[in-house]
Amino acid sequence: MSKALMSEAQAKAAAPGCGPILPDHNDQSRSLRKQVFEHVRAHGTAARADTARALSISAGSVTGIAAELITDGFLQEVEDVARQGASRGRPPVALAVVADSFHVIGINISDRVHSAVLTDSVGCILAEVTATADQQRRSVAELVTEVAPLIAQLLDDAGKTESEIAAIGIGISGMVDNNTGVVKWSPLLTEANAELGSAFAALTNCPVFVDNDANIVTLAELWFGDGRAKSDFAVVTVEHGVGMGLVLNNRLFRGARGMGLELGHTKVQLDGALCRCGQRGCLEAYLADYALTREAATALGVTTLQRTNVSLEVLFAEAKAGNRAAKAIFDRAARYLSLGLANVVQLFDPGLIILSGERMRYDYLYADDMLSEVHKLTLHPGDNPCEIATHAWGGLVWAKGATALALTAATDSLVGVSTP
């Protein structure tokens, strides 16, 4: 059991490169070309010989593939600072990804603030931009109009043109079909089954990939965060709703039919509290913003509270100041969170759960009591209990995670094929 509040800067410094560090054991089909590229990117720099050993392929293959990737402009030989004067034998020559071999854009669409970043092929941010959003629901067309200036601004700031962007990733809360880019439902949109992906593809002439916010945060962890060194882990987000993302074997698991993982709407109580989805007893109905403020209204004796986040802050301050009713609200939420996490452990048995989301500032939600409660509610016969970490990112997680979506796709299309 551990807790870690890590800044983005720390996460960046923790390990070089980006992307999952552990190789993917299941899938032999990835071309060696892509495997070599991904190995170098994951480790920041890697020598040919190391790469050959790590991937269990012959040195000759690496030589050939590296030469090809260098010719194509994806890799380059660099001075290896780490290994200076180390050992005998011919010194290895380090390979590194050519940072500006391609670029991607990641966009997060939210109810309060949109954010977008433009990064190079190793995930370094070249430009970032945010814009406050009006809180109304809107149509896809309106949303495109709303977000288009952000993209233009990014390109301008980074000095790039549309044609230099290999892919765009978009995160939005709601139910998203990642394969088709269709948003089946979102609290931000007026339409159901909105063709968000194709709308942005038409706008930008780039391949566009869409996913829901929980998956986006999970990708952020897998590519840039604590999950890089793990091949299997879960991410649970507590915010407006309760979301979940799962990585199995270094890949984002999206459920058998592309949906699923709706942890927020798993039932934790028969005939329980009313959820905004209209059903009763959802985990979300005990944990999410609206659930807490609903109770806050009662506890603080206020009948109407203007803004959700304001009232939450008030509630938290009251709890800190010793208001028993306020504290009880957080305590109950924490107990239900522990129950929800215990169910995740029982069903998926991940080695690590990362708690994410702005609400993680409310330390009641990740107090030691809550964490030990999870273990009390779990069977772990092998004595390898699930590690639980808290990770409060800055506001750019979502946009950063969206770039991971784009980076994956761009890598596939550019590096995965032999003649780009």
Place this chain on the structure above:
Amino acid sequence: MSKALMSEAQAKAAAPGCGPILPDHNDQSRSLRKQVFEHVRAHGTAARADTARALSISAGSVTGIAAELITDGFLQEVEDVARQGASRGRPPVALAVVADSFHVIGINISDRVHSAVLTDSVGCILAEVTATADQQRRSVAELVTEVAPLIAQLLDDAGKTESEIAAIGIGISGMVDNNTGVVKWSPLLTEANAELGSAFAALTNCPVFVDNDANIVTLAELWFGDGRAKSDFAVVTVEHGVGMGLVLNNRLFRGARGMGLELGHTKVQLDGALCRCGQRGCLEAYLADYALTREAATALGVTTLQRTNVSLEVLFAEAKAGNRAAKAIFDRAARYLSLGLANVVQLFDPGLIILSGERMRYDYLYADDMLSEVHKLTLHPGDNPCEIATHAWGGLVWAKGATALALTAATDSLVGVSTP
């Protein structure tokens, strides 16, 4: 939503061949040799041309591979009854698996009765044997002594010798590490971390594979039952405990770390009913045999009930006869079952859930009320609600499922390599 009570004979007649019908899209690494063999086995018979089209490989490859498999004795050309006088052109030559190219044994170890079957390479039962078990916990050594006669009997009945058995599959309830054959915990064994696999391997000189009973039933569905035509589905068993198995992309999903899928111990109630695992609020504590009999004791005014299954029968009879208290017990169990199933749907989004286990005879558990309750407790934005089927197999499911475990392994080791 559909219900189907299908006998083993019907399941057998429903589709020819055995094993998953849908090809595995994820894994390119399977050698074409194995893919061809598995395609033929899955379809009962298949022409070379059909196989080439189905697997998207060239006809020439199939010719070569089929020739090799025929030489090695795994495939043969047969008269194709179906296609007589169909179309123009040279008639296809059907290929079929040579049934006695190898044999496997499947064993189910239970608290009441052990069962074992010996099948050929297409899953046809050549011999079956059952033996009542004493209900005491026992050591691995005692268990081996107990089961050894069944194996001897099978071999004798089928006229085979130990050396003709390619693999043995064993199912046992409890927590099993399939990779190592270690039973971490089982209600049938006195020891923890019992090396059941190696114990039987030592006895029989065969490769032995062990899995828990829920996975075994799931394999039975995947190989011989309703799951054959699905690439993703879940199986939920209600019996002494509540178990679950999940098939993702035609493969049994065993959780990130080989454990997991402990649906019975997911929590459905804070501070709920006491479970035999010592925790409170487990789904199992509302559904399993001991949970029902515990309440039956109260409802029927009986203080001590001799045998669990006897008292369950009494309770069921009372409910049928109109005893309100008895009926209420089943009703509540059904409500909790629907809640548990809804959670499975929310998290895994399988297209199909198969309810299995002897308790499915208690129709309260799969009444339309329960099924519609599941859908009421689930979000399904794409209007593709999860299908729920009930499947009451005969007593040999478990043993049959265990053969699937053995068949998988035997196919890998025998067919997967070019020179056996």
Place this chain on the structure above:
DNA sequence: GCGATTTATTTTAGGCTTTAAAGTATGTCG
């Protein structure tokens, strides 16, 4: 400094798998 040693990378020849395309076999249709 010099050769032995060590490790990294490159070159080369060959093996394996698979395919496309041409060739052969065997049926139906008119």
Place this chain on the structure above:
DNA sequence: CGACATACTTTAAAGCCTAAAATAAATCGC
């Protein structure tokens, strides 16, 4: 019977990868 359709087989060649030999570039001991 010939035209056609479909299934299967053969064959040459392409691709990918490896093992092994060759080459490169460093350190170590003297």
